[in-house]
Amino acid sequence: MPIPTRAYAIGAAAVVGLGLAATLTATLMQPTDRFAECRTSRVAGGAAIGGPFTLVDETGATVTETDVITGPSLVYFGYTFCPDVCPLDSARNAEAVDILEQRGYTVTPIFISIDPERDTPEVVAEFTDVMHPRMIGLTGTPEQVKAASQAYRTYFKKQDGDPEYYLVDHSTQTYLVFPEIGFVEFFGRETMPDQMADTVACFIDAAG
Numbered sequence: 001m002p003i004p005t006r007a008y009a010i011g012a013a014a015v016v017g018l019g020l021a022a023t024l025t026a027t028l029m030q031p032t033d034r035f036a037e038c039r040t041s042r043v044a045g046g047a048a049i050g051g052p053f054t055l056v057d058e059t060g061a062t063v064t065e066t067d068v069i070t071g072p073s074l075v076y077f078g079y080t081f082c083p084d085v086c087p088l089d090s091a092r093n094a095e096a097v098d099i100l101e102q103r104g105y106t107v108t109p110i111f112i113s114i115d116p117e118r119d120t121p122e123v124v125a126e127f128t129d130v131m132h133p134r135m136i137g138l139t140g141t142p143e144q145v146k147a148a149s150q151a152y153r154t155y156f157k158k159q160d161g162d163p164e165y166y167l168v169d170h171s172t173q174t175y176l177v178f179p180e181i182g183f184v185e186f187f188g189r190e191t192m193p194d195q196m197a198d199t200v201a202c203f204i205d206a207a208g
Contacts, residue, residue: 035184038202050075050175050183053148055112055140058125066179068136072204073108074187074196075175077154079115079168080127085189087131093174094132095193096200103197105204112148113139114156115168152183176200178207 033039057063069075074093078086093109100107111128113119116139119127124137139145149156156170174196176185184203187196 034206035203038199038206039185040199049151049153049186050177051151053144053151055138055144055148056121058121058128058137060121063138068110068138069108069177069179071106071108071179072200072207073110073177074200075110075112075152075177076173077112077114077149077152077156077170078172079113079170080119080123081115081165082168085172089172089174089189090127090131090135092191092193092196094135096196097132097134099193099197100200103201105201107200107204109135111135111137112145113137114145114149114154114170115158116140116142116145176203178203181207 051065053065055063055068057068074097076086076089076093078089080086090109090111097107097109109132111124111131113124119139121137121139124139128135128137138148140148152175154171154173156168159167159169161167172189173186174191175183176187176199177183185199187199191199
């Protein structure tokens with residue numbers, strides 16, 4: 001028996017209404033991304049990057065992420081014997097930190113060595129002191145460094161060759177990390193200091 005047109009229309013409207021209600025409910029239940037307008041990378045805030053680590057600071061003391069990341073921080077994995085990439089990236093990070101400081105933001109640059117064989121606390125201290133007076137240098141045992149690298153999903157591999165003057169292949173992202181919140185954004189080598197400063201400031205403002 002055919003369904004009356006009026007009854008069909010009412011039924012269809014009810015179905016559409018239920019669908020819209022379900023969609024609206026699902027949308028309202030989704031957490032709001034307070035950093036949405038600041039994001040420049042697709043995986044930022046959506047990937048399991050960062051987390052607990054135990055390393056050794058420039059004084060030789062054992063520290064954890066809670067000791068080091070006490071405010072907005074730029075975290076970079078590299079090594080002091082690196083001929084060009086690491087010094088350039090670290091100098092860029094330091095310049096961005098200075099730009100932010102001029103704007104009233106305090107951000108800590110952090111350098112984590114992926115070459116613990118050569119990068120003793122003393123060697124790391126010399127490197128970071130040249131780069132920025134507030135840059136924190138970290139190293140550790142091979143196991144500690146590997147664990148920290150895996151937490152941040154970075155890559156490094158010692159090249160074969162001279163046992164003293166070897167090079168290390170490694171990824172070059174810089175990570176913006178907040179205490180309690182954790183990782184929120186990463187920057188590639190192409191990011192200029194002023195661009196980095198603009199983005200970091202946006203995240204700090206959004207974090208409140």
